[in-house]
Amino acid sequence: MIDIRNLTIKKARKHLDDKDFSARQLAEAYLEEISKVNTDLNAYLEVYKDVLEQADVADKKIAKGEISPLTGIPLAIKDNILISGKHASAGSKILKGYIATYDATVIKKLKDEGVVFIGRTNMDEFAMGSSTENSAFGPTKNPLDKTRVTGGSSGGSVATVKMNGALFALGSDTGGSVRQPASFCGVVGLKPTYGSVSRYGLMAMGSSLDVIGPITKTVTDAEIVFNSIKGKDEFDSTSQNEEGINNKKTPKVIGVPYHILEGGGMSKEALNSFKESIQKLEGLGYEIRDIKLPNIGYSLAVYYVIMPAEVSSNLARFDGVKYGLHIDGKDLLDDYLKTRGEGFGKEVRRRILIGTYVLSAGYHDAYYNKAITLRQKITDEFIKMFEEVDVIVTPTTPGPAFKIGEIVNDPLAMYLEDIFTVPANISGIPAMSVPAGTVEVDGVSLPLGLQIMAPHNCENLLFEVGKKFLGE
Numbered sequence: 001m002i003d004i005r006n007l008t009i010k011k012a013r014k015h016l017d018d019k020d021f022s023a024r025q026l027a028e029a030y031l032e033e034i035s036k037v038n039t040d041l042n043a044y045l046e047v048y049k050d051v052l053e054q055a056d057v058a059d060k061k062i063a064k065g066e067i068s069p070l071t072g073i074p075l076a077i078k079d080n081i082l083i084s085g086k087h088a089s090a091g092s093k094i095l096k097g098y099i100a101t102y103d104a105t106v107i108k109k110l111k112d113e114g115v116v117f118i119g120r121t122n123m124d125e126f127a128m129g130s131s132t133e134n135s136a137f138g139p140t141k142n143p144l145d146k147t148r149v150t151g152g153s154s155g156g157s158v159a160t161v162k163m164n165g166a167l168f169a170l171g172s173d174t175g176g177s178v179r180q181p182a183s184f185c186g187v188v189g190l191k192p193t194y195g196s197v198s199r200y201g202l203m204a205m206g207s208s209l210d211v212i213g214p215i216t217k218t219v220t221d222a223e224i225v226f227n228s229i230k231g232k233d234e235f236d237s238t239s240q241n242e243e244g245i246n247n248k249k250t251p252k253v254i255g256v257p258y259h260i261l262e263g264g265g266m267s268k269e270a271l272n273s274f275k276e277s278i279q280k281l282e283g284l285g286y287e288i289r290d291i292k293l294p295n296i297g298y299s300l301a302v303y304y305v306i307m308p309a310e311v312s313s314n315l316a317r318f319d320g321v322k323y324g325l326h327i328d329g330k331d332l333l334d335d336y337l338k339t340r341g342e343g344f345g346k347e348v349r350r351r352i353l354i355g356t357y358v359l360s361a362g363y364h365d366a367y368y369n370k371a372i373t374l375r376q377k378i379t380d381e382f383i384k385m386f387e388e389v390d391v392i393v394t395p396t397t398p399g400p401a402f403k404i405g406e407i408v409n410d411p412l413a414m415y416l417e418d419i420f421t422v423p424a425n426i427s428g429i430p431a432m433s434v435p436a437g438t439v440e441v442d443g444v445s446l447p448l449g450l451q452i453m454a455p456h457n458c459e460n461l462l463f464e465v466g467k468k469f470l471g472e
């Protein structure tokens with residue numbers, strides 16, 4: 001019996017290499033667990049039929065000594081990352097029947113290492129949401145409390161890791177979609193520096209914000225996965241050279257922008273838990289500095305102008321002709337209207353409308369251009385602040401996982417979930433959520449997350465502080 005509950009990538013690597021178990025046996029253990037819990041939790045939308053064949057290929061590699069850090073490691077993939085020959089729906093009805101024709105660059109890299117893809121995971125439609133309730137295929141339930149959401153939009157990916165349905169998962173983070181659900185489920189979620197991981201083969205949401213990131217049980221594992229997927233890619237012109245990545249420096253000073261906590265809508269318990277985390281960091285020898293980022297409070301507003309603008313343009317390609325669903329109308333325009341009207345859910349249509357509005361001739365200057373100006377200001381403030389402090393920490397979210405259905409009809413309440421996570425996307429800096437304390441709600445102990453942010457390309461600082469914080 002493989003004890004998958006206590007397994008990490010690092011431990012599994014050693015067991016596989018020492019021949020304690022094979023990649024096939026490991027995959028079988030995961031498939032068995034999935035068969036018990038997935039129907040109820042709805043984390044996987046599809047479990048692939050060729051999992052054991054993939055595991056056999058990995059075992060052959062291991063036997064020949066062709067071992068990479070992730071050879072034979074089972075993982076889950078968010079439903080918006082393309083695997084050639086496999087269905088990908090981005091949690092939407094509009095991609096019904098769409099089969100990917102090529103591998104995303106991250107997939108290619110992982111295939112080269114001999115990973116075992118278990119399946120594709122549930123998500124908010126086109127990654128728009130904070131609870132996975134916007135999926136066309138029903139919400140994913142939080143493995144820690146099935147009446148609660150997993151967070152989103154990578155809720156399915158995070159749930160697979162928490163429920164022991166995969167050793168790690170990939171998600172995408174445009175405004176917090178890896179970190180926020182990681183915080184709700186008590187796992188580690190990394191949003192790398194914008195451009196450090198190729199976006200080729202990731203369905204675009206907000207192209208200037210999107211990045212693929214790992215969801216793992218430990219910081220050590222997040223580092224392993226990041227090292228495997230990062231790097232410049234000729235198919236993504238915004239991807240960057242590895243040379244810039246990992247500047248060597250030991251972090252000593254941690255900045256805390258206490259002023260943003262006031263408008264963050266935090267409960268007393270969540271605030272106390274955050275303060276305990278700060279004390280813990282202090283106890284670990286870090287100098288804590290109260291810092292001010294004057295324009296960071298505008299981040300959410302900036303995000304909800306720039307992101308929909310990019311969404312409205314990126315999603316124009318789903319026209320009923322090129323991909324998936326097609327509904328016949330009386331002429332071509334009617335085809336578009338019918339297909340998009342029925343294929344897209346409510347939140348996606350809302351964002352397309354907002355995006356088209358802020359980009360329209362009369363309002364472009366009033367909204368979009370102002371947001372772009374502020375985005376630069378916020379980014380400059382971070383860059384300047386990182387001359388004084390090595391990393392910055394905040395809570396990942398204002399509170400723990402909420403109930404399924406609790407705020408789904410209140411878009412503004414849902415958008416406020418992103419208040420602490422979007423600044424990192426706007427400025428492109430890396431950020432990671434690590435489990436940090438719990439709060440008791442209705443007799444259930446729910447996890448909270450601590451968000452650590454670092455200068456561009458300094459993921460190494462996140463890993464160092466994160467490992468120390470979690471005692472790894």
Ligand code: GLN
Pocket residue numbers: 127128129130152153172173174175176177178205307418
């Ligand atoms: N919750 C945010 C949104 O709804 C973030 C989404 C994401 O990161 N993909 O836009």
